[in-house]
Amino acid sequence: MIKIAFIILSLISIFSALMVISRKNPVASVLWLVFHFFGIAGLYVLLGAHFLAAVQIIVYAGAIMVLFLFVVMMLNLNLVNNEKRGKIIGKSIGAVVSGLVLVLFTYSIRTTKWNELFFNQVTDQEWGTAVKLGSLLFSNWLVPFQIVGILLFAAVIGVVALMKRKITRKVENGIVITQEEDVA
Amino acid sequence: MHTELWSLIIEKTIFGVILLAAIMTGAAYVTLAERKVASWFQDRIGPNRAGPLGLLQPLADGIKFFLKEDMIPKNVHKAFYLLAPGIAAIPPLLIAASIPWGNQIELLGKAIKLQMIDLNVGILFIFAFASIGVYGVMLGGWASNNKYSLMGGLRSSSQMISYELAQGTAVVGVLLLAGTLSLDEIVKQQDSLTKWYVWRQPIGFFIFFVASLAELARVPFDLPEAENELVGGYHTEYSSMKFGLFQVSEYIHLIVTSALISTLYFGGWQIPFVDIASNSSFIYGVLGVISLLLKTVFFIFVFMWLRWTLPRFRYDQLMSLGWKFLLEAAFVWIVITAILVLAFPWYKTWF
Numbered sequence: 001m002i003k004i005a006f007i008i009l010s011l012i013s014i015f016s017a018l019m020v021i022s023r024k025n026p027v028a029s030v031l032w033l034v035f036h037f038f039g040i041a042g043l044y045v046l047l048g049a050h051f052l053a054a055v056q057i058i059v060y061a062g063a064i065m066v067l068f069l070f071v072v073m074m075l076n077l078n079l080v081n082n083e084k085r086g087k088i089i090g091k092s093i094g095a096v097v098s099g100l101v102l103v104l105f106t107y108s109i110r111t112t113k114w115n116e117l118f119f120n121q122v123t124d125q126e127w128g129t130a131v132k133l134g135s136l137l138f139s140n141w142l143v144p145f146q147i148v149g150i151l152l153f154a155a156v157i158g159v160v161a162l163m164k165r166k167i168t169r170k171v172e173n174g175i176v177i178t179q180e181e182d183v184a
Numbered sequence: 185m186h187t188e189l190w191s192l193i194i195e196k197t198i199f200g201v202i203l204l205a206a207i208m209t210g211a212a213y214v215t216l217a218e219r220k221v222a223s224w225f226q227d228r229i230g231p232n233r234a235g236p237l238g239l240l241q242p243l244a245d246g247i248k249f250f251l252k253e254d255m256i257p258k259n260v261h262k263a264f265y266l267l268a269p270g271i272a273a274i275p276p277l278l279i280a281a282s283i284p285w286g287n288q289i290e291l292l293g294k295a296i297k298l299q300m301i302d303l304n305v306g307i308l309f310i311f312a313f314a315s316i317g318v319y320g321v322m323l324g325g326w327a328s329n330n331k332y333s334l335m336g337g338l339r340s341s342s343q344m345i346s347y348e349l350a351q352g353t354a355v356v357g358v359l360l361l362a363g364t365l366s367l368d369e370i371v372k373q374q375d376s377l378t379k380w381y382v383w384r385q386p387i388g389f390f391i392f393f394v395a396s397l398a399e400l401a402r403v404p405f406d407l408p409e410a411e412n413e414l415v416g417g418y419h420t421e422y423s424s425m426k427f428g429l430f431q432v433s434e435y436i437h438l439i440v441t442s443a444l445i446s447t448l449y450f451g452g453w454q455i456p457f458v459d460i461a462s463n464s465s466f467i468y469g470v471l472g473v474i475s476l477l478l479k480t481v482f483f484i485f486v487f488m489w490l491r492w493t494l495p496r497f498r499y500d501q502l503m504s505l506g507w508k509f510l511l512e513a514a515f516v517w518i519v520i521t522a523i524l525v526l527a528f529p530w531y532k533t534w535f
Contacts (some may be wrong), residue, residue: 002187027326029265034319054308062315066322070338072328129304130472132364 006046013039026072031066037061049128187258189295194221200281200300211435212242218293218435218488225492249428257328257421264297264327269422269429272320275313276436283443284368285476286453287460289469298453299368300472306367307359310444311352317437318344321408324430325418336417339499345396345508346506347405351395353514357388357521358448359451361532371452372458372461379534381447391514396441398506400434403491407499442483450479 016036023029035062039104044053126132137145216231216238223230231238256262286298305310317339325337358381362370376379382389397404409417419430446452453472454460460472497505524531 027261027323031264031267031319031323034316050303051308054305054312056314058308058315062312062318062348065344066315066318066341069319069322071320071340102470130308159470 002046006043009042012036027069028152030069030072033063033068036066036137037065044128047128048126051128051130051133066138191397195294195296195424196300199298201297203280203285203300204277207277207439208272208432210439211432212246213439214435214484215245215295216241217428217484218491221485221488224493225489246428247336249425252424254425255336257330259329260421261327261329264323265421266426268320268324269426270320270325271434272317273318273429273433273436275317275461276433276440278443279310279312279440280436281516282306282367283440283447284371284452286473288464289466290464291476292468298469301368301369301399302476303466304374305365307355307365308369310408311348315345315348317433319434320420322428324422326420328418330421332415333418333420336414336420339414340401340418342501343401343408343506346503347395347398347510350506350510350514353391353397353518354388354391354395355448356514356518360518360525367447367452368488371454374451375459375461377451377456380449380451384531385521385535386450388515389445391510391517392446395506395510396445397487398502399488400438400441400487402438402487404494404497405502406491406496407502435441438484438487442480443489445483446476446479452476454477454516500530 001176013036016032016039019032020029020036023032038057041053041061044056046049168181169177170177170179206306217297219241220230220238222228231241234240234244282302282303283300284302288295288297290296301309320339321344322337325333325335325340328334328337357367358370362373363383364370369383391475401408408414409419414420419427451475455475456472458468458471460468460475496514
């Protein structure tokens with residue numbers, strides 16, 4: 001039963017991942033990526049990581065991809081430049097990066113002991129629940145957890161500092177004039 | 185193993201079909217209730233032509249939706265335009281599946297849980313799918329290729345994203361007290377009138393309620409479809425059953441949110457002074473369902489009451505309320521709750 005579910009979810013994930021990189025319309029790509037995240041979340045559930053699955057959908061599908069979709073819709077990416085120079089540079093960067101990723105993946109796939117990993121390998125069915133994960137995060141991994149918190153906090157402050165605008169109001173001839181200017 | 189699996193599949197299928205039918209019928213009748221309540225508030229009679237007291241009005245509306253000409257405007261992005269109403273309708277139904285509609289009933293010598301999926305991350309599941317609901321609105325607004333639709337879609341999605349945060353943060357107070365994410369457990373802990381979480385979480389409840397109003401895009405937060413500015417918001421270009429699907433999903437969302445508020449803060453299927461949890465006979469199970477339904481109907485009525493009473497906010501007021509007041513208030517409330525839970529053990533046990 002779990003094997004069947006695993007195969008279905010993997011096919012969904014792989015198929016939608018292929019659709020993400022092969023669609024011409026960026027909006028379609030974003031939607032396929034959302035679909036892909038659902039497949040991945042399903043795989044997490046199969047591994048017993050329920051909390052991770054829920055957070056995957058809340059954070060990635062529910063928040064980050066919405067932002068992506070906003071950007072893609074607003075930019076109307078059909079107008080992306082078709083200059084040859086940009087294409088060559090872009091392609092060569094892409095080739096280098098994907099080559100490195102290929103090396104990384106080949107290495108990790110070759111060195112992983114698949115037989116030990118797959119199917120019935122989860123001895124503790126509860127390991128991925130919110131309770132277990134929470135108590136681990138607040139005991140063994142407290143310091144890394146706090147550091148991640150500080151990192152995110154710094155990012156938030158950075159965003160506020162970048163977006164902060166100075167608003168000046170003055171009255172001229174009985175009309176209120178507001179002016180905005182960037183501080184950063 | 186296999187017979188167990190098959191009986192589970194059959195049980196869940198039957199329950200799912202019943203739940204789906206009930207939710208759909210419920211949504212249809214909530215539209216009628218909305219019109220009746222509106223007419224009551226405005227001293228009119230309201231729909232009274234179809235059937236006795238207008239009770240067949242939803243049926244007539246449904247038939248009209250299906251029989252109307254199915255228009256697809258020329259300049260829309262067709263695939264996304266067709267996809268949007270479907271995406272909008274799925275999340276509220278999935279949320280409905282994870283709400284415990286009752287404890288359990290015994291049928292044919294088998295205890296049947298009145299909840300489709302009891303997850304140990306129940307609340308997170310609900311928020312996960314609530315956040316997916318944005319896609320239907322956004323796509324609908326964008327794919328219509330219409331300025332009013334786009335504005336409506338943008339307003340709607342940014343409003344949903346903003347208030348989701350306040351909603352999710354407000355719930356943490358309940359979670360700190362309950363110590364679990366499972367909705368079934370949360371209901372079971374509220375086993376007497378005084379233990380309803382609303383008494384211990386009044387501010388959390390208030391924030392959750394206001395944020396839910398905004399999530400549902402109902403007055404005073406109905407800017408996504410402010411008629412006088414935006415024609416009809418994101419569903420301006422939709423007609424016939426595609427519009428109907430948006431409408432139905434909105435009302436399912438209303439039902440589900442009311443049920444969720446009752447579940448989290450008002451004891452769900454528990455009845456004050458009656459012990460349902462330890463009694464698995466058929467009649468007690470049904471009583472529990474009726475109890476939850478009555479609470480849900482009450483909250484649906486409150487939402488309608490507000491709709492026909494209050495004026496609409498301005499858009500910048502809506503945004504600053506969400507980001508500059510509700511979210512902060514929810515954070516402060518989490519800290520207060522955490523201090524109370526740690527410093528005063530009786531706050532958790534209550535009386």
